[in-house]
Each structure stands twice: as structure tokens, then as C-alpha cells.
Amino acid sequence: MDDLITQITAHYNYWMVIILMMIGLYITISRGNLIKKIVGLNIFQTSVFMFYISMGKVTGGTAPILTGNPDEVYSNPLPHVLILTAIVVGIATTSLALALAVRIREAYGTIEEDELLTIERDAEAAEDKI
Amino acid sequence: MPQFIAQHLPILQVIVPLIAAPFCALISVRNGAWWLAFVTSLVTFAISVLLFAATFDGEIISYHLGGWAPPIGIEYRVDMLNAFVLTIVSGTGVLTLLYARASVAHEVDAKQHGLFYTAFVLCLTGLLGVTITGDAFNVFVFLEISSLATYAIVASGAKTDRRALTAAYNYLIMGTIGATFFVIGLGLLYMITGTLNMADLAQRLLEHGDSRTLRMGYAFILVGLGLKLAMFPLHQWLPNAYTYAPSAVSAFLSATATKVAIYVLLRFLFSVFGFSIPFEADILFLVVLPLALAGSLIGAYIATYQDNLKRLLAYSSISQIGAMLIGVSMLSASGLMAAIIHLFNHAVTKASLYMVAGAYAKEAGTVSIRELRGVGRDMPFTTAAFVVGGMSLIGIPLTVGFISKWYLVEAALMRGWWPVVIVIVVSSLIALIYVGKFIEAAYMHPAPQGIIRREAPLTMLIPMWIFAGLSLFFGINSSLTSEAAARAAQGLVAASSLIWQ
Amino acid sequence: MTNYITRSVLIVLGLICIGLAAVDLYVARHSSLGFDSIPFFYCVLGFIAYAALIFMAKALRRVISRPENYYGLQAIDSESEAKHD
Amino acid sequence: MTNLVMPSLVYFAAACLAPLIPHARLRAVLLLGVPVLAAATFFSATYGTSHILPLFDTHLKIFRLDALSYVFALVFSLAAFLSLLYAAHIRDRLEQVSTLIYAGSAIGAVFAGDLVTLFVFWEGTAIASVFLIWSRRTEGSYATGLRYITAQIASGLLLLIGIVLFYHDTGSVAFERMTLDSTATWCIFIAFGIKCAFPLLHNWLQDSYPAATLTGTVTLSAFTTKLAVYALARGFAGTEYLIYIGAVMTLFPVFFAAIENNLRRVLSYSLNNQLGFMVVGVGIGTPLALDGTVAHAFAHVIYKSLLFMSVGAVLYRTGTDKASELGGLWKSMPLTMVLCIVGAMSISAFPLFSGFIAKSLIVSASEPYLWVWFALMIASVGVLEHAGIKIPFSMFFGHRSAADAPKVEEAPLHMIIAMSFAAGLCIAIGVWPENLYAILPYPVDYVPYTTAHVVTQLQLLFFAILAFALLMRFGLYPLEYRSINLEFDWLYRRFLPRLVSRLAMRVTHAWRSLAGRTTAIATRILSYSPPANSASTGTMVLWIAILLGIVLCLAYL
Known part of the structure; x- marks a missing residue:
């Protein structure tokens, strides 16, 4: 039992990441509103950012700035830097997705996926009948 | 050629289109954006041809970004395989841009042309970057550059059909999840190796041996890339995206985007993971092979039901991607060679076919097969190009499709996989049905009343027929492509730690 | 008139056959088969084979004959002849 | 070159x-x-x-x-x-x-x-x-x-x-x-x-x-x-199976041809029968037999074209190619009749016509295979029956007198020219066989025109004609009426489709009575069309999740 608890607590950051990731994916799957889907996607991506950042953390390490002390323990800066790039990508994705949502709203008058699907399937059925 | 340029070819391959892209949006001269994009693509094509020539004899070019040596700095690494893919991507870029001028003018609003070509060139940049880089995280960044640009250019088809918007949205959600999976996989690999340089990764993974983290990383990367390359059943974003995107975009993407994703998959499977641990090959055999077989049959089967020509071609693409994955999952030098040569052959064929569809969209105003009845008489050259491409999809001799099918069947026979051979043959037969369906409509039926259709303009016909001609030329004389594919396959084989029969 | 022609054709034919049968006696055959040198072998063969063939075909027709529209629109048999221009 | x-x-x-x-x-x-x-x-x-x-x-x-x-x-x-x-x-x-x-x-x-x-x-x-x-x-x-x-x-x-x-x-x-x-x-x-x-x-x-x-x-x-x-001659010369396949091919079509009403189909059966001769030749595979096959193919293409052309000409003028609807045209289409008879005599292998000098090679080569030789003999009589007699007879004479026949014009000039050209070739090859023999793949030292050969062939043919005349005279010759004849293709044109649809009906029926509630599902499955239309994003993402789950599980195993 103790083992299990240690297992869970020692890797609590990964559990957080997994929970966040599942929440994000679940929202993307279950919500019909396009904006909510984008939010879900954001949560999903955030979990990955957390994953990278916590991965680079070294217990007791400080920020990776040269202090002159040779015994100083640093956190690994590379994952942090990488995730900066990923965040930029994430922002770009979100903004593009939001822009698309706006355009969809303009073109269809709705951003509810079930309504969009009804409209599109009607259009397909009409094409099939011509 | 000045020594300086020769030394920096690998970075120029990416940097030239990257710098040119924003200027496309800024130029206000009429057609200026197109000209700039076209010239840029010409330059990138020239560079990739030079790289292809430099690596053809087996040399590997390693370029250190900013002078930082790998594994610390980012490395651009060009060998036979990615020089081959680079040439496909940039060559397709040149021809689709040539084609795009007339086609895009018809399908996209004039005031959006600047942004459209910006996104197009960015997409080209991303695809070239993915292919050329030797750094795993760099792959992700370029993958996202190309994907984001792709979503935008797919959505620009909204002028013809608003469904382009929802298609782009779906593509975005799916693509982002795929890319994020890929990043998760990279993170897991980084956790156990502490490096992101591919060559270094491979080395350290080999030393590291088996672990759960590695297995998870493998699974995430496989699924993430499977999504990007539209592996069945992760293909659902593809049909709508290719159907409603502007035709030039469909032609470009079908020839490049999924192909580059397959290249990345090959690179990771063979060069990075290298099959040093049995589970890697097992998963390929247990998951990818059945899915590839199912994809090649179901994709073709669904295609036979389509009335929209572009959607028909999209499902046919899913079927052909299945064929490539069959070649990959054979895990033999000959299977790999079949996959690589099919990658090229399918790019050429599909590009010409989408160009045909685009010509119909422009001149006949429809891509519905039913409404295109009798089009063979009104647009003889365009429809003839379709016949050539269609024959190649079926795999009739003297077309590149036959060469691919031949190597694929040969590779399957070498492994003694009879059921696979049957699946390949059956999916070709189904291709016969859907290609035949269109050809019958185009030639055997009279045109609907009161419709005027003229032959497509030369700027569309020329690139279309260059692709169609290539699919005939390399179908008759396949020595160059098969040699390149064989060498690329040998390179991958040598990099992996599988014991080859 | 017709009867006359028919009869004369039959007579001529009969004469030819008698002539050919007569020649048979004077022609030496040396084929590798051997048994065909039996007198009138080919005459008998031709006559019997023909008659047998006709009777067997007639019997066959009893079994397999069907109306022209048997296969419906899937066949050309019941179509009125298309115009040939 | x-x-x-x-x-x-x-x-x-x-x-x-x-x-x-x-x-x-x-x-x-x-x-x-x-x-x-x-x-x-x-x-x-x-x-x-x-x-x-x-x-x-x-x-x-x-x-x-x-x-x-x-x-x-x-x-x-x-x-x-x-x-x-x-x-x-x-x-x-x-x-x-x-x-x-x-x-x-x-x-x-x-x-x-x-x-x-x-x-x-x-x-x-x-x-x-x-x-x-x-x-x-x-x-x-x-x-x-x-x-x-x-x-x-x-x-x-x-x-x-x-x-x-x-x-x-x-x-x-x-x-x-x-x-x-x-x-x-x-x-x-x-x-x-x-x-x-x-x-x-x-x-x-x-x-x-x-x-x-x-x-x-x-x-x-x-x-x-x-x-x-x-292709067979090139690839499979001397394959013994071919001899027997060919022998069957020469025999069975003659029965069907004898009772077929559509004259072009009669000629198709005849074509099949002639192919049998060639296949036998390929199967025997000796130089003589192969020469025979090639010569026969050469002669056959010409006289079979001629026969099809003559039927076509009649079809062109009268609008039908059915024996039951034709007859008595000798007066209105005399040239076509003459040319048709040249074709008929060629295919029946009358001496001085092309069939004689080609078929003889194969028949002589088949002598070592007694039963095959016999089959070819009977088939030759069959050829005479359906192609030599039935085709010209039912079109130009038949059950109708010239007076009853519809008044039609002679075939158009270009058709007559084409037919004459073919007929000329048939006779030329028959009279001067050495020109054809000269281009055959193997050197030929075969002499078709020996007394014995000519006499036996004439005996065979004329006694068969005599049999025809007697059967005709006593009303035993089968008259044509409008019908079709079942053939092996009945299996896939009628039997199998019916069987499948019957089976499908049975299965559906059993299925329904078996579980009333699942009927709804069954109909939905049966009316299922491939999911080509737009799928929702949720479904797509679900697929990713499922696939990832599967791959992860497999990776851990």
C-alpha cells in the first residue's frame, strides 16, 4: 500500500499531466460547441507543456544562470526552451482555430457541431439526388 | 556556383521560402504574390535538385546550423532518402504554383491572393524543413509550420464551398492532436536519452535498451504520425479537406503532405528506433499492417461510391497510403523500396488527377461525376490526362502505378505473404471500378443539355500533362526512380539494426 | 416447278455420290491409319456422322431450347434489330 | 530492322x-x-x-x-x-x-x-x-x-x-x-x-x-x-492437354450450331469449332502440326470474315440475322449468295478452297492420335453442316421461296468488293497453296492434292450433303424457330444470381424470425452505405484515442 502511495505521490506531476490530458481530450470528444473544443484542445496542449517543464526540473536545482559556484545544481533548461516554441505554436493554433470558428459562424450562422453536421449532411443528400 | 552558396545549400533550402513568404503578403502589384511564390519555388527546386545530385552517390551532407556541432546544435542532414523527398516536394511546388495561377484566380478571392500565397509558401517551407532537418524537435516545429499554413489554405476554398471551413477546422483539431502526440513521444524519448539529434538519439536508444518510457514514446510517435499521414482509420480529416480545398492545394497536398509524413515515419522507425527491440516490429505487424490492408481495401471501396470526383480521389489516396504502409510494414529492403517508389509514383499520379479535377471545377463548374457526363468530348486533353492518371491508379503497365504494384507484389511474394498479394490485387480491381466509372461517364454518355465547357487554359494543361507525362515516362523507364528508391531503402536498412534477409 | 428443281438436284447429287463411291474402288489409300482403307469408309462416315449429328442436335434442342426473352434486357436476343447505318 | x-x-x-x-x-x-x-x-x-x-x-x-x-x-x-x-x-x-x-x-x-x-x-x-x-x-x-x-x-x-x-x-x-x-x-x-x-x-x-x-x-x-x-503456339506448343481440349472444342459447338437460330451465333460456334482444330495443332506441336495451325489460322481469318460479312450484308438489307426470319434471298442478293457459298465451301474444306489445304495439315498431323483424328473427322462433317450448308441455305433458300422473300437490294458496292476480295483470297490460297506454305514457320513438304486425299474428302463431303438432302426430303431436318438455347453461361447468368438472391432472402427471413428485435439493426446494417459523409470531430478524436489505447496496450505486452 505504501509502495503504491509512494508511486503515486513521487510521480504526482505525471498524474497531473495525465489527468489534464484526459480532461482535454474528453472535452474535444464530447463537447459540440466549436469554441469549447478549442478550449479542450488548449487544455490538452497545456498538459504537454506541463509535462516538458516538470521533466526538466531537477530537485533542488535553481534557474540555469551561471553563478560561478561549481557545485550549483541547475534545472535542465532545454525542455523549458523547447516548450517556449511549443507554446508559440499552441497560440498560433488557437488563434487560427478561433479565426476559423468566426468564419464558420459567418458562413453557417452557428458553431454547434450537431447543427453544422445536419446542414452538411443535408447538402450532401441534396448533391446525391441531383 | 560560388563556394559560399554551395556550402549553405541545406539551410538555403528552407530559409529562401521562409523569407519570401511574408513578402507575398506585402506585394501589392497585380499577380506579384504569385510571381514571387513561383520564383521562390523555382529556387527551392533548383536547390533540391543540386542536393539530390550531391547525394546520389551515397554521400551524406551534414550541415551545422549556426556552426554549432551536433548533438548540441541543430543539424540538417541530407541523404538519398530525404533528397528524394525534397525533390518531390519542391518539384510539385513549382508545378502546382504554375497551375495555381489560373485555378486559384477562379477559386479564391483576388484580395486574398497575397495571403494565400504566403500560406502556400509557408506550407512549402514547413514540408521542406521537416524533410531536411536532422533534429527531432525541429521536425515538430516545421510540421506545425506546414500544418498551420495548410489549415489556412484549405479554408481558403470557402469561396466555392463553405464546407472548406469546417473541413479546415476538423483538420486543425486532428492535426494538432497528432502533432501533440508526436511531441509527447519526443518528450519521452528525451527523458531517457537527453538528446534530440536524430543520429544521436538512435545511438543512445540502442545503448539504453528496452523500457516502458521508450515503449510509450514509440506508441505516441506512431499514432501521432499515423494521424498526419492519414493512416486508416485516422484518415477522417482527409476526404473533406482535400475535397473542399482549392484544387491547386489538393494537388499540392496530396502529392506532398502525406508523403512527407510517411518520410518522417520511415525516418523515425528505421533511423531512430531502428527495430533494436522486438516489440517495435511486433506493433508494426499487429497494428500497422492490418490497418494498412484494411485501409487499402476500404478506401478504394468507399471511393467507388463517390460522385464528387475530388472526394473519390481523396479516398483513393487513403487506399494508396495503405499500399505504402503495407510496403513499410513488410520490414524488408524490397518492401521499403516499394513503399518509397510508390511514394514518388503516387505523388506524380495524384497531382495530375487533382489538377484534372481542378480544370473541371474551373471550366465545367462542377466536380460531380454525374454532371461531368460527356466531358471527354468537350475537354479532350484534360480528360485524357485523367485516363493516364487513372490507369496509373489501377496499375496498368507503362504507367508508374504498375511499377509500384509490381515491386509491392514482388516484395510480398518474397516474404511469402499471399493474403497481402491478394489484397493488393483486389484493391487494384476496385480502383478499376472507380476509375472506370468516371471514364464511362466522361466518354460513354452524352453531355447534359445546355452546358458549355471549354478546354482548360494552357497554364493548367501544361503542369497537368507534365505530371501525366512523368507518370508515363517513369512507368516506361523506371531506372532512375527505382535506383533512387533502392538506394534510399538501402540507407534506411543500414541505419536500422534489423537483421536483413 | 420447285419440285422439279428439287428432284433434279437430288438426282444429280445421287449421281455424284455413286460416281465417288465407284472411284473409291480404284484409288489406293496408304494413310498411316490403316482402317480407313475399308471400302467406302469415308462415304459411310460422312453419311452416318451427318445424320447422327442432326438427330443428336434435335434431341439436345428438346432440353435446352427457351423463349427468346429468357434473359430479358440482359441479352440482345429479344431486341428488335437495331438500325445499322 | x-x-x-x-x-x-x-x-x-x-x-x-x-x-x-x-x-x-x-x-x-x-x-x-x-x-x-x-x-x-x-x-x-x-x-x-x-x-x-x-x-x-x-x-x-x-x-x-x-x-x-x-x-x-x-x-x-x-x-x-x-x-x-x-x-x-x-x-x-x-x-x-x-x-x-x-x-x-x-x-x-x-x-x-x-x-x-x-x-x-x-x-x-x-x-x-x-x-x-x-x-x-x-x-x-x-x-x-x-x-x-x-x-x-x-x-x-x-x-x-x-x-x-x-x-x-x-x-x-x-x-x-x-x-x-x-x-x-x-x-x-x-x-x-x-x-x-x-x-x-x-x-x-x-x-x-x-x-x-x-x-x-x-x-x-x-x-x-x-x-x-x-500466344498458345508461341508459349505452349506441344502441350499435350491442348490436344484433348482442342478435340472437345471441335466437337461440342457443332451440336449447338446445328440448332441455333441466330446466324451470327451459328458462326460464333463455328469459330469456336475452328479454333479447336488450331488448338489441336498447337497441342501436337510437331512442325507439320504447327504449320497446320498457322495456315489454318491464316485461311480461317479470311473465310470466317467472308462468312460474317455475308451474314452482315443480309442483316444490313433485311434487318435480321435470324434463320427463322430469312430465306429465299437468292434472287434478290445473288452476288452475296455466290460469295457466301465460296466462304462456305472454304470453311467446309472443299478441294481448291483455302480450308482444304490448311485443315489437311492438322488432320494429317493428328493421325498418331486415333480418337482425336476421328473427332476431327466428325467435326469436319459438323462444319459442313452448320457453316457449309446451314448458313447459305437458311439465308438464300430455306423454307421460303424467292417469291415469298422480301424484295431487298443487293448488298452495297463496298461490301461486295470486300467480300469478293476475301473470296478471291480463299480461292487463290486453295488453288496455289505453295505461296501460303512458303511463309509458314517450318519448311513444308506436304502435298495436299493427292488423288486419294481429294477423293476421300469429296466422299466425306458429298455423302454428308446427300444425308442432308435426304433428311430435308423426308422433313427430318430441323427447322428453325425463334428461340434461344441454354448454354453453360446459364450457370452465371441465371442460376447463380437466382441462387444468391434466394439465399439472401432465406438468410434474411431466418434472421428476422430468429430475433424480432434485431430486425431493425439488421435492416440498418443492410441499408448501410459507407460513411463517406462528414464525420464529427468527436468521432475522429475518439478513433485516435482508441488507436492510441490499442498501441499502448500492445506496447506494454
Whole structure:
């Protein structure tokens, strides 16, 4: 039992990441509103950012700035830097997705996926009948 | 050629289109954006041809970004395989841009042309970057550059059909999840190796041996890339995206985007993971092979039901991607060679076919097969190009499709996989049905009343027929492509730690 | 008139056959088969084979004959002849 | 030899250019030049192989001219010329183009030095020829054309599979003599067999040839099956199975032909029977037998065209090709009658006609196989019955007197010319056989005109005619009435579809009574169309999650 608890607590950051990731994916799957889907996607991506950042953390390490002390323990800066790039990508994705949502709203008058699907399937059925 | 340029070819391959892209949006001269994009693509094509020539004899070019040596700095690494893919991507870029001028003018609003070509060139940049880089995280960044640009250019088809918007949205959600999976996989690999340089990764993974983290990383990367390359059943974003995107975009993407994703998959499977641990090959055999077989049959089967020509071609693409994955999952030098040569052959064929569809969209105003009845008489050259491409999809001799099918069947026979051979043959037969369906409509039926259709303009016909001609030329004389594919396959084989029969 | 022609054709034919049968006696055959040198072998063969063939075909027709529209629109048999221009 | 233009290319170029000529009559006249021009490219060329292309690890030999391919290409050129001349009144560009592509492909296939090239032209003949059927433009011809092309594509597919396997086994795609010792060669053999209308694989022939346009049938009769004979002669000469297959092929069609009402179908059965002679010749495989096969194919293409042309001419004038509707036309179409009888006498192998000097070679070669020789003898009588007597008799005399027959004009001039040309060739070959013998693949020292041979042949034929006359006289000869005859194709045209639909009904019925509640689901499954329409994002993401789960589980195992 103790083992299990240690297992869970020692890797609590990964559990957080997994929970966040599942929440994000679940929202993307279950919500019909396009904006909510984008939010879900954001949560999903955030979990990955957390994953990278916590991965680079070294217990007791400080920020990776040269202090002159040779015994100083640093956190690994590379994952942090990488995730900066990923965040930029994430922002770009979100903004593009939001822009698309706006355009969809303009073109269809709705951003509810079930309504969009009804409209599109009607259009397909009409094409099939011509 | 000045020594300086020769030394920096690998970075120029990416940097030239990257710098040119924003200027496309800024130029206000009429057609200026197109000209700039076209010239840029010409330059990138020239560079990739030079790289292809430099690596053809087996040399590997390693370029250190900013002078930082790998594994610390980012490395651009060009060998036979990615020089081959680079040439496909940039060559397709040149021809689709040539084609795009007339086609895009018809399908996209004039005031959006600047942004459209910006996104197009960015997409080209991303695809070239993915292919050329030797750094795993760099792959992700370029993958996202190309994907984001792709979503935008797919959505620009909204002028013809608003469904382009929802298609782009779906593509975005799916693509982002795929890319994020890929990043998760990279993170897991980084956790156990502490490096992101591919060559270094491979080395350290080999030393590291088996672990759960590695297995998870493998699974995430496989699924993430499977999504990007539209592996069945992760293909659902593809049909709508290719159907409603502007035709030039469909032609470009079908020839490049999924192909580059397959290249990345090959690179990771063979060069990075290298099959040093049995589970890697097992998963390929247990998951990818059945899915590839199912994809090649179901994709073709669904295609036979389509009335929209572009959607028909999209499902046919899913079927052909299945064929490539069959070649990959054979895990033999000959299977790999079949996959690589099919990658090229399918790019050429599909590009010409989408160009045909685009010509119909422009001149006949429809891509519905039913409404295109009798089009063979009104647009003889365009429809003839379709016949050539269609024959190649079926795999009739003297077309590149036959060469691919031949190597694929040969590779399957070498492994003694009879059921696979049957699946390949059956999916070709189904291709016969859907290609035949269109050809019958185009030639055997009279045109609907009161419709005027003229032959497509030369700027569309020329690139279309260059692709169609290539699919005939390399179908008759396949020595160059098969040699390149064989060498690329040998390179991958040598990099992996599988014991080859 | 017709009867006359028919009869004369039959007579001529009969004469030819008698002539050919007569020649048979004077022609030496040396084929590798051997048994065909039996007198009138080919005459008998031709006559019997023909008659047998006709009777067997007639019997066959009893079994397999069907109306022209048997296969419906899937066949050309019941179509009125298309115009040939 | 080195810089030879490929004859098939001449046809293809003409097929591309011909539709551009606006004036129909001019077009028809110019088309006549195509076979002549194409034949001129190889007529006096020296034997050899050229147009070699690299493919995979081997080479394609696109053009191989030797004694065997020379004869077949020559007779195909002749047939193409005759068909185009006979079809000079046709305005339909589609039919003209497909005739050219068809003939060009057949000639290309004959010159193919490797199996891949052979396959390309093989499929070319299949695809081009179906348009000759569809050109009739009726519902029935459309359905028939589909059945025809299915058989042809099946043949092509088997050939392709065979080639791939053959390459896999031997590393070569050269088209040389093969032995039936592997799946590969069996596939190729059956592919040839379908085109050659082997027994039980033959139905496409009798089904489709009467369905083509009247000019199309003439063209069809010349190429496809003779190409198959050529391929067998090249690839499988001396294969013993072929002797027995051929013997069956000569025999069974004669019974069906005797009671068939549609005269073009009678000729199709006759074609099948004649192919049997050639297949026997290939199977025996001695130089004499092979020479016989080639000579017979050569003579056959001409007289069978002539017969189809004469039936076509009658069809053109009267609008029907059914024996029950015809008769007594000798007065209104005397020239056609004479020419038809020349064809009939040729196919029945009367001395001084081409059939005699060709068939004799095969019959003599078959003497070591007693029963086969006997079968060929009976089949010869059968040929006389359906092609020699029934065809001219039912059209020009038959149950109707000249007075009752509809008053129609003589066949058009170009048809008469085409038929006369063919008839002239039949007689010329029959009278001067040495010219044909000179171009056969092996040296011939065979003398067809010996007293014994002429006499026995005449005895056989005249006593058969006597039997006919007596049967006629006593009213025992079967009169034709409007009907069709069931054939082996009943199995797949009637029995199997019915069986399947019955089974499907049974299954559905059982299913429904078994579980009333699942009926709704069953109907939904049955009416399921592939999910081609837009899927929701949620579904797509769910698939990713599922697949990831599977891969993760597998990775952990």
C-alpha cells in the first residue's frame, strides 16, 4: 500500500499531466460547441507543456544562470526552451482555430457541431439526388 | 556556383521560402504574390535538385546550423532518402504554383491572393524543413509550420464551398492532436536519452535498451504520425479537406503532405528506433499492417461510391497510403523500396488527377461525376490526362502505378505473404471500378443539355500533362526512380539494426 | 416447278455420290491409319456422322431450347434489330 | 530492322488523327491506307528484335519479328483492311477509332517479345473491342458488353498474375516456350485459354459476337481468338492437354450450331469449332502440326470474315440475322449468295478452297492420335453442316421461296468488293497453296492434292450433303424457330444470381424470425452505405484515442 502511495505521490506531476490530458481530450470528444473544443484542445496542449517543464526540473536545482559556484545544481533548461516554441505554436493554433470558428459562424450562422453536421449532411443528400 | 552558396545549400533550402513568404503578403502589384511564390519555388527546386545530385552517390551532407556541432546544435542532414523527398516536394511546388495561377484566380478571392500565397509558401517551407532537418524537435516545429499554413489554405476554398471551413477546422483539431502526440513521444524519448539529434538519439536508444518510457514514446510517435499521414482509420480529416480545398492545394497536398509524413515515419522507425527491440516490429505487424490492408481495401471501396470526383480521389489516396504502409510494414529492403517508389509514383499520379479535377471545377463548374457526363468530348486533353492518371491508379503497365504494384507484389511474394498479394490485387480491381466509372461517364454518355465547357487554359494543361507525362515516362523507364528508391531503402536498412534477409 | 428443281438436284447429287463411291474402288489409300482403307469408309462416315449429328442436335434442342426473352434486357436476343447505318 | 516504325504505332496514330477528319467518306477512304501502311513497315523487314526498353532488372522486347509473328501480323493486317473496307459506310467515329486501336493492339501483341508488352496489348484488344459491341447502343448490347469485358479483363488479370509469378520464379519476362509446371505458367495458360474460348471458358464468344454491330462482328471475329492461338503456339506448343481440349472444342459447338437460330451465333460456334482444330495443332506441336495451325489460322481469318460479312450484308438489307426470319434471298442478293457459298465451301474444306489445304495439315498431323483424328473427322462433317450448308441455305433458300422473300437490294458496292476480295483470297490460297506454305514457320513438304486425299474428302463431303438432302426430303431436318438455347453461361447468368438472391432472402427471413428485435439493426446494417459523409470531430478524436489505447496496450505486452 505504501509502495503504491509512494508511486503515486513521487510521480504526482505525471498524474497531473495525465489527468489534464484526459480532461482535454474528453472535452474535444464530447463537447459540440466549436469554441469549447478549442478550449479542450488548449487544455490538452497545456498538459504537454506541463509535462516538458516538470521533466526538466531537477530537485533542488535553481534557474540555469551561471553563478560561478561549481557545485550549483541547475534545472535542465532545454525542455523549458523547447516548450517556449511549443507554446508559440499552441497560440498560433488557437488563434487560427478561433479565426476559423468566426468564419464558420459567418458562413453557417452557428458553431454547434450537431447543427453544422445536419446542414452538411443535408447538402450532401441534396448533391446525391441531383 | 560560388563556394559560399554551395556550402549553405541545406539551410538555403528552407530559409529562401521562409523569407519570401511574408513578402507575398506585402506585394501589392497585380499577380506579384504569385510571381514571387513561383520564383521562390523555382529556387527551392533548383536547390533540391543540386542536393539530390550531391547525394546520389551515397554521400551524406551534414550541415551545422549556426556552426554549432551536433548533438548540441541543430543539424540538417541530407541523404538519398530525404533528397528524394525534397525533390518531390519542391518539384510539385513549382508545378502546382504554375497551375495555381489560373485555378486559384477562379477559386479564391483576388484580395486574398497575397495571403494565400504566403500560406502556400509557408506550407512549402514547413514540408521542406521537416524533410531536411536532422533534429527531432525541429521536425515538430516545421510540421506545425506546414500544418498551420495548410489549415489556412484549405479554408481558403470557402469561396466555392463553405464546407472548406469546417473541413479546415476538423483538420486543425486532428492535426494538432497528432502533432501533440508526436511531441509527447519526443518528450519521452528525451527523458531517457537527453538528446534530440536524430543520429544521436538512435545511438543512445540502442545503448539504453528496452523500457516502458521508450515503449510509450514509440506508441505516441506512431499514432501521432499515423494521424498526419492519414493512416486508416485516422484518415477522417482527409476526404473533406482535400475535397473542399482549392484544387491547386489538393494537388499540392496530396502529392506532398502525406508523403512527407510517411518520410518522417520511415525516418523515425528505421533511423531512430531502428527495430533494436522486438516489440517495435511486433506493433508494426499487429497494428500497422492490418490497418494498412484494411485501409487499402476500404478506401478504394468507399471511393467507388463517390460522385464528387475530388472526394473519390481523396479516398483513393487513403487506399494508396495503405499500399505504402503495407510496403513499410513488410520490414524488408524490397518492401521499403516499394513503399518509397510508390511514394514518388503516387505523388506524380495524384497531382495530375487533382489538377484534372481542378480544370473541371474551373471550366465545367462542377466536380460531380454525374454532371461531368460527356466531358471527354468537350475537354479532350484534360480528360485524357485523367485516363493516364487513372490507369496509373489501377496499375496498368507503362504507367508508374504498375511499377509500384509490381515491386509491392514482388516484395510480398518474397516474404511469402499471399493474403497481402491478394489484397493488393483486389484493391487494384476496385480502383478499376472507380476509375472506370468516371471514364464511362466522361466518354460513354452524352453531355447534359445546355452546358458549355471549354478546354482548360494552357497554364493548367501544361503542369497537368507534365505530371501525366512523368507518370508515363517513369512507368516506361523506371531506372532512375527505382535506383533512387533502392538506394534510399538501402540507407534506411543500414541505419536500422534489423537483421536483413 | 420447285419440285422439279428439287428432284433434279437430288438426282444429280445421287449421281455424284455413286460416281465417288465407284472411284473409291480404284484409288489406293496408304494413310498411316490403316482402317480407313475399308471400302467406302469415308462415304459411310460422312453419311452416318451427318445424320447422327442432326438427330443428336434435335434431341439436345428438346432440353435446352427457351423463349427468346429468357434473359430479358440482359441479352440482345429479344431486341428488335437495331438500325445499322 | 533497326529503325523500323512499329506497325501498331501506325494504327494508334491513325486512331488519334482519324476523328479529326470531318468528311466521312474521305475518312473512310483514308482509313483503308492504314493497314497497308502498317503492313509496309514490316512486310519486307529482316527477322530480329528491336525497340528494347529496360524495365526492372530485365528488358522489354517490344518488337520481335520472326516467322510466326510475321504470318499472324500479315493476316491481321489483311483482316484489318477487309474490316475497314467492309465498314466504309460507317459514320460512327467511336467505332472506327476502336477498330483501329483493336487491330493495332492485336498486331502489337503479335510482335511482343516479352510478356509485359504482350499484356499491355492484350488489354488493349480487350478494351478497344468492347466498344464494337457498345457501338450498337442498345440496352442488351450494353449488358452483353459488360459480360464480354469482364471475361476479357479476367483473362488479362490472370495473365498479369502469371507474369508477376513467372518473373518471381525465373527473373525473366521473355515470351518463349513455357511448360505447365508452376502456378505462374498455369495462370498464363488459363489467361490464353479464356481468350481462346476453351470449353467452359467459351461463353463470352457466342454471347457477345452476335451482339456487336454488323461491321463490328466482322472485326471481332478476326483478332481476339487468333491472337490467343498465336500466344498458345508461341508459349505452349506441344502441350499435350491442348490436344484433348482442342478435340472437345471441335466437337461440342457443332451440336449447338446445328440448332441455333441466330446466324451470327451459328458462326460464333463455328469459330469456336475452328479454333479447336488450331488448338489441336498447337497441342501436337510437331512442325507439320504447327504449320497446320498457322495456315489454318491464316485461311480461317479470311473465310470466317467472308462468312460474317455475308451474314452482315443480309442483316444490313433485311434487318435480321435470324434463320427463322430469312430465306429465299437468292434472287434478290445473288452476288452475296455466290460469295457466301465460296466462304462456305472454304470453311467446309472443299478441294481448291483455302480450308482444304490448311485443315489437311492438322488432320494429317493428328493421325498418331486415333480418337482425336476421328473427332476431327466428325467435326469436319459438323462444319459442313452448320457453316457449309446451314448458313447459305437458311439465308438464300430455306423454307421460303424467292417469291415469298422480301424484295431487298443487293448488298452495297463496298461490301461486295470486300467480300469478293476475301473470296478471291480463299480461292487463290486453295488453288496455289505453295505461296501460303512458303511463309509458314517450318519448311513444308506436304502435298495436299493427292488423288486419294481429294477423293476421300469429296466422299466425306458429298455423302454428308446427300444425308442432308435426304433428311430435308423426308422433313427430318430441323427447322428453325425463334428461340434461344441454354448454354453453360446459364450457370452465371441465371442460376447463380437466382441462387444468391434466394439465399439472401432465406438468410434474411431466418434472421428476422430468429430475433424480432434485431430486425431493425439488421435492416440498418443492410441499408448501410459507407460513411463517406462528414464525420464529427468527436468521432475522429475518439478513433485516435482508441488507436492510441490499442498501441499502448500492445506496447506494454
